[in-house]
Amino acid sequence: MKESGAATHRTVSHDLPLSPEFERFMAGGWAGSPLPVDIRLPVADLTPARRGRLSAHFPGERLIVPAGELRVRSNDCDHRFRPHSAYAWLTGLTGEEQAGHVLVMEPDGPHGHEAVLYVRPRSPRTDSGFHRDRRYGEFWVGRRPDLAEAERMTGIRCDALDAQGVLPPGRDTSTDAELASVLDELRLVKDAWEVAQLQLAVDHTAAGFEDVVRSLPRALAHPRGERWIEGVFGLRARAEGNGTGYETIAAAGAHACVLHWTRNDGPLDARQLLLLDAGVETDSLYTADITRTLPLSGRFSSVQRQVYELVLAAQDAGIAALRPGARFRDFHRAAMRVIAEGLTDWGILKSPEGDFHRRYTLCSSGHMLGLDVHDCAQARAGAYLDGVLEQGQVLTVEPGLYLQPDDETLPVELRGIGVRVEDDLVITAEGARLMSGALPRTPDAIEAWMGALTDGP
Numbered sequence: 001m002k003e004s005g006a007a008t009h010r011t012v013s014h015d016l017p018l019s020p021e022f023e024r025f026m027a028g029g030w031a032g033s034p035l036p037v038d039i040r041l042p043v044a045d046l047t048p049a050r051r052g053r054l055s056a057h058f059p060g061e062r063l064i065v066p067a068g069e070l071r072v073r074s075n076d077c078d079h080r081f082r083p084h085s086a087y088a089w090l091t092g093l094t095g096e097e098q099a100g101h102v103l104v105m106e107p108d109g110p111h112g113h114e115a116v117l118y119v120r121p122r123s124p125r126t127d128s129g130f131h132r133d134r135r136y137g138e139f140w141v142g143r144r145p146d147l148a149e150a151e152r153m154t155g156i157r158c159d160a161l162d163a164q165g166v167l168p169p170g171r172d173t174s175t176d177a178e179l180a181s182v183l184d185e186l187r188l189v190k191d192a193w194e195v196a197q198l199q200l201a202v203d204h205t206a207a208g209f210e211d212v213v214r215s216l217p218r219a220l221a222h223p224r225g226e227r228w229i230e231g232v233f234g235l236r237a238r239a240e241g242n243g244t245g246y247e248t249i250a251a252a253g254a255h256a257c258v259l260h261w262t263r264n265d266g267p268l269d270a271r272q273l274l275l276l277d278a279g280v281e282t283d284s285l286y287t288a289d290i291t292r293t294l295p296l297s298g299r300f301s302s303v304q305r306q307v308y309e310l311v312l313a314a315q316d317a318g319i320a321a322l323r324p325g326a327r328f329r330d331f332h333r334a335a336m337r338v339i340a341e342g343l344t345d346w347g348i349l350k351s352p353e354g355d356f357h358r359r360y361t362l363c364s365s366g367h368m369l370g371l372d373v374h375d376c377a378q379a380r381a382g383a384y385l386d387g388v389l390e391q392g393q394v395l396t397v398e399p400g401l402y403l404q405p406d407d408e409t410l411p412v413e414l415r416g417i418g419v420r421v422e423d424d425l426v427i428t429a430e431g432a433r434l435m436s437g438a439l440p441r442t443p444d445a446i447e448a449w450m451g452a453l454t455d456g457p
Contacts, residue, residue, distance in 0.1 A: 315398070
């Protein structure tokens with residue numbers, strides 16, 4: 001089985017040559033080290049139904065779902081590996097050792113499929129790769145399950161990758177748009193286990209935001225305070241989960257007007273706001289996505305509060321529009337109506353009609369959330385953007401105002417203020433449940449929360 005899409009990678013070793021005697025010495029004297037017997041993944045009981053739903057869409061066709069390949073960051077250093085979300089959803093496997101592995105769903109009769117997982121087997125001690133292969137060797141990157149262990153973990157039949165073979169023809173998620181779309185559409189509605197994983201990610205993220213507030217005195221004193229904030233949150237994300245679900249945005253002052261400010265190399269000024277957009281990704285790869293805009297002094301100025309309260313009112317309107325059967329775009333329209341009316345009341349717009357408010361809002365007000373921060377992005381418009389909400393979907397509501405520092409249509413006192421308020425919600429039978437309610441949203445509650453965290457012992 002050929003490893004599909006493998007990047008060219010050459011490592012020049014600076015080690016001295018090894019003698020045959022040393023190779024023989026390394027091949028012997030090792031005790032057995034099996035993984036624990038009870039290694040079955042908690043999600044293994046759920047993945048057969050997921051694969052069955054996919055199977056029903058492609059009767060009689062071979063389906064190929066690669067985990068993905070290692071990618072070079074610099075010279076002989078790779079980026080940390082994260083399996084493709086569709087592979088993780090169908091197999092339950094989420095670890096860095098999955099690089100190069102492939103799930104193949106072989107046609108089994110006219111309507112079904114048999115899943116076969118092609119994995120890189122554990123290097124035997126008679127093969128020097130276990131101590132010489134810097135990219136995959138066990139002594140370099142850690143223990144991989146053997147074939148029997150991988151089968152116990154997943155409940156899927158496993159076979160060895162064969163670097164000399166070729167993948168059989170079939171629909172491949174890396175090249176087949178229809179297969180990718182169907183997989184994303186199947187993932188739109190989350191089961192109870194997935195919702196619980198997302199709640200765990202949200203809870204860890206809330207703890208990370210608390211860490212950040214506690215660290216503000218030190219961050220304010222550092223010449224790159226934004227990066228201090230990023231580091232504090234990143235510590236929580238790595239300690240509690242797999243890491244961050246996306247690059248943290250720690251944007252102070254006018255940097256908050258750059259929607260994806262991830263340089264995070266600026267100082268903090270106590271007179272300004274900090275827009276923090278961050279999420280912890282759990283070990284199961286489900287991520288939160290939360291934004292709070294915080295006064296670095298601990299207290300909003302009157303102008304900052306004015307902008308914040310308009311954005312919060314827009315978010316409240318968007319959340320109120322969430323319910324099963326509502327159009328996905330309804331919550332965005334509800335939020336933008338509030339923004340447009342507010343900008344008109346401020347004298348910035350002549351009328352709330354039309355799309356002139358978009359100069360100050362720039363983007364949509366939310367997205368699906370799950371294994372990817374912008375989850376199910378390959379789903380067709382009719383199933384997602386132009387579709388209706390269903391119970392079990394998880395999404396963000398995140399209106400914002402981005403008042404550029406050089407925008408002469410704005411009063412001087414508003415220029416350079418960026419505010420976004422973002423929360424994670426799950427659609428319920430009655431409407432929507434706020435998953436991130438542990439973090440305060442109103443200006444008064446934020447000030448009280450920040451004061452309690454920074455004034456305590």
